[in-house]
Amino acid sequence: MKKLKKILLINWLYFSKELIEVGDVNFLTGKNGAGKSTVIDALQIVLLGETSPRNFNQAANEKSQRTLDGYLRADMDENNPYSRRGKDFSSYIACEFQDEVEGTSFVTGVVFDCRSDGSRQERFFIYVGTLPENCFIEDGEAMEIPALRRYLKQNYARAEIYDTQKEYRRNMLSRWNVHNEQVLRMMKKAVSFRPIVDIQKFITENICDIPDKPDIEAMQQNIRDYKRHELLAQRQEEKLAALQEIGRLYREMHQAIDRWQVQSFLVLWAQKEIIQSQIHRLEQEKADCTANLTAAEERIREITTQITQKEDRRRELELACAQSSVFQEEEKLRGRKQALLDEREQLHREMQSLAQEIRKEALRLNNLCSAILEQEAEENLSPVQEAARGVLKAYAVFASENQEMFSHSLAPFEDARQAAAVFSEAVRDARHKIEDRLAELKGQQDQKRAVLADLRRNIKDYPRGLLPFEKRLADELERQVGSPVTINILADVLEVADERWRGAVEGYLHAQKFYLLIDPAYYQRALPVFNRIKRDFGSASFGLVDIGKLREREAIRPRDDSLAKKVETENPLARSYMDYLLGRVVCCDRADQLRSFKTAITAGRHDLSGLCGPLHAAGMDGQRIHRPPGSEPAHFPIGGRAETDRR
Numbered sequence: 001m002k003k004l005k006k007i008l009l010i011n012w013l014y015f016s017k018e019l020i021e022v023g024d025v026n027f028l029t030g031k032n033g034a035g036k037s038t039v040i041d042a043l044q045i046v047l048l049g050e051t052s053p054r055n056f057n058q059a060a061n062e063k064s065q066r067t068l069d070g071y072l073r074a075d076m077d078e079n080n081p082y083s084r085r086g087k088d089f090s091s092y093i094a095c096e097f098q099d100e101v102e103g104t105s106f107v108t109g110v111v112f113d114c115r116s117d118g119s120r121q122e123r124f125f126i127y128v129g130t131l132p133e134n135c136f137i138e139d140g141e142a143m144e145i146p147a148l149r150r151y152l153k154q155n156y157a158r159a160e161i162y163d164t165q166k167e168y169r170r171n172m173l174s175r176w177n178v179h180n181e182q183v184l185r186m187m188k189k190a191v192s193f194r195p196i197v198d199i200q201k202f203i204t205e206n207i208c209d210i211p212d213k214p215d216i217e218a219m220q221q222n223i224r225d226y227k228r229h230e231l232l233a234q235r236q237e238e239k240l241a242a243l244q245e246i247g248r249l250y251r252e253m254h255q256a257i258d259r260w261q262v263q264s265f266l267v268l269w270a271q272k273e274i275i276q277s278q279i280h281r282l283e284q285e286k287a288d289c290t291a292n293l294t295a296a297e298e299r300i301r302e303i304t305t306q307i308t309q310k311e312d313r314r315r316e317l318e319l320a321c322a323q324s325s326v327f328q329e330e331e332k333l334r335g336r337k338q339a340l341l342d343e344r345e346q347l348h349r350e351m352q353s354l355a356q357e358i359r360k361e362a363l364r365l366n367n368l369c370s371a372i373l374e375q376e377a378e379e380n381l382s383p384v385q386e387a388a389r390g391v392l393k394a395y396a397v398f399a400s401e402n403q404e405m406f407s408h409s410l411a412p413f414e415d416a417r418q419a420a421a422v423f424s425e426a427v428r429d430a431r432h433k434i435e436d437r438l439a440e441l442k443g444q445q446d447q448k449r450a451v452l453a454d455l456r457r458n459i460k461d462y463p464r465g466l467l468p469f470e471k472r473l474a475d476e477l478e479r480q481v482g483s484p485v486t487i488n489i490l491a492d493v494l495e496v497a498d499e500r501w502r503g504a505v506e507g508y509l510h511a512q513k514f515y516l517l518i519d520p521a522y523y524q525r526a527l528p529v530f531n532r533i534k535r536d537f538g539s540a541s542f543g544l545v546d547i548g549k550l551r552e553r554e555a556i557r558p559r560d561d562s563l564a565k566k567v568e569t570e571n572p573l574a575r576s577y578m579d580y581l582l583g584r585v586v587c588c589d590r591a592d593q594l595r596s597f598k599t600a601i602t603a604g605r606h607d608l609s610g611l612c613g614p615l616h617a618a619g620m621d622g623q624r625i626h627r628p629p630g631s632e633p634a635h636f637p638i639g640g641r642a643e644t645d646r647r
Contacts, residue, residue, distance in 0.1 A: 010092040049169035090142040124168035127159030362398035387426040394419035488517040493571040500603045501566040520548030558583025
């Protein structure tokens with residue numbers, strides 16, 4: 001089935017450009033003048049392949065005065081503002097169809113080139129494909145016939161433009177698989193459909209197209225005869241095709257046999273020629289070998305005679321040499337020479353082995369000295385590194401693959417010995433200094449292990465007087481309020497999940513991590529008590545945090561990369577205080593990044609006992625500040641309240 005999908009109208013009456021989508025069932029409705037007949041008249045031109053105006057608007061009015069020029073130039077009404085009179089333009093009517101069986105689409109249409117003098121040219125066209133996206137418009141104007149020819153040739157392989165309407169109708173009907181002109185006449189009557197007045201006349205004109213009642217029986221017989229003859233013709237065509245195939249195969253077989261016979265003869269002839277040539281060559285080689293054999297036998301006889309003569313002469317000379325004293329002395333010297341050669345070879349092997357050992361030792365010293373020089377320079381290691389440079393310089397001649405090291409003087413060996421002695425002395429001195437330092441560090445290690453053991457038993461090293469101070473403050477507040485008041489030491493409610501930043505947090509907080517936290521509702525009562533009892537504890541640097549005033553003064557929003565994000569706590573008072581103190585301190589991975597921020601800090605280093613190492617921070621002027629370990633009680637870890645009695 002061929003299904004109409006789209007209708008394209010360009011410069012057709014009042015339509016400058018209109019693309020109409022067509023469904024399975026369509027109903028055209030609207031008031032008079034809406035354009036229903038305009039679309040139907042355009043469609044019948046493409047479907048019928050005729051431009052005659054006698055069928056225009058018959059469905060609406062049998063006395064219609066519409067003409068093709070009227071549609072093209074839009075001049076049916078002299079007052080029409082859309083009139084194209086006196087202009088050069090091109091008009092298009094095109095329909096896109098879909099072949100539901102083959103799954104392809106094709107387009108049929110007509111183009112009119114209209115001139116200002118009233119003349120026009122028309123061409124019908126058919127091509128396989130769909131309506132183009134440009135709708136045959138280039139540079140804002142519809143393509144003329146020459147431009148359309150070029151466009152279809154460039155973009156569609158199966159495209160044809162027809163010079164006559166008859167040729168177009170024949171190809172259009174072939175595209176629809178229709179080969180009967182009667183169908184075209186029926187279509188013409190259907191397109192120009194008029195109201196039904198006489199049913200019999202309607203069936204006669206629009207369906208059967210015959211004036212009288214048809215002979216149904218004769219038609220049935222004709223159909224049966226047609227089917228029988230069609231079957232016979234089909235069988236004869238099949239037999240003819242089979243006979244033609246047999247004839248073709250027979251001819252191909254005879255041609256193949258002839259080619260095989262010729263090729264076989266040529267192969268046998270070539271083989272005969274090759275064998276003949278080989279026989280001739282072998283006969284010539286046989287003659288040459290016979291002549292060479294005769295000459296060789298004669299030469300053998302001559303050589304045999306010479307050998308016999310020389311052998312007799314050799315025996316005579318050997319007898320004379322054996323009886324000579326010179327020969328006997330020569331034999332003694334020959335034996336002595338061989339012994340010396342054997343001794344020299346043995347010494348050479350020993351020298352090679354010794355050279356290999358020297359090179360191994362030189363490479364070992366070079367590796368050791370290179371490793372020492374790669375270490376960071378420090379006070380104890382500097383003399384050793386200086387001596388290592390001397391060893392590398394002195395042993396450079398022995399570390400190479402030179403096989404002639406013993407051909408030089410003894411000066412390189414003496415220089416190497418002195419450099420090794422200096423290096424050994426420097427290593428001994430450095431070892432003594434390092435042993436003394438290790439002893440000192442071991443003492444510190446023992447002390448720190450004792451502290452660590454206490455920490456693991458939850459025995460925290462609070463500053464002196466902190467716990468009694470906290471208890472006294474809590475007791476006096478309880479007497480004033482009438483109920484217990486919770487007081488927390490800041491370090492007890494903090495946790496540092498990332499161990500790399502523990503030292504930085506503890507060092508930055510310094511003594512502030514021992515400040516006391518109290519509910520803002522009790523701060524005003526607690527402050528006088530705090531100041532009064534603080535005098536009893538001397539110069540203790542205890543603090544009481546006013547979280548309420550801190551929250552009122554500013555909105556605390558810490559940076560995402562701040563040191564505050566490294567501290568975890570479930571206490572809301574501690575959370576606010578940490579965000580205030582550490583929220584603007586930026587965490588940097590490298591020390592060179594500190595100058596980029598107003599306040600910044602690095603993670604620093606940790607020793608073996610886990611104590612806080614050097615703290616690097618950037619102040620207001622961007623200068624690096626160094627707080628050495630021990631300037632604050634860094635050995636008191638943040639997190640976890642002791643379970644033992646802190647009083």
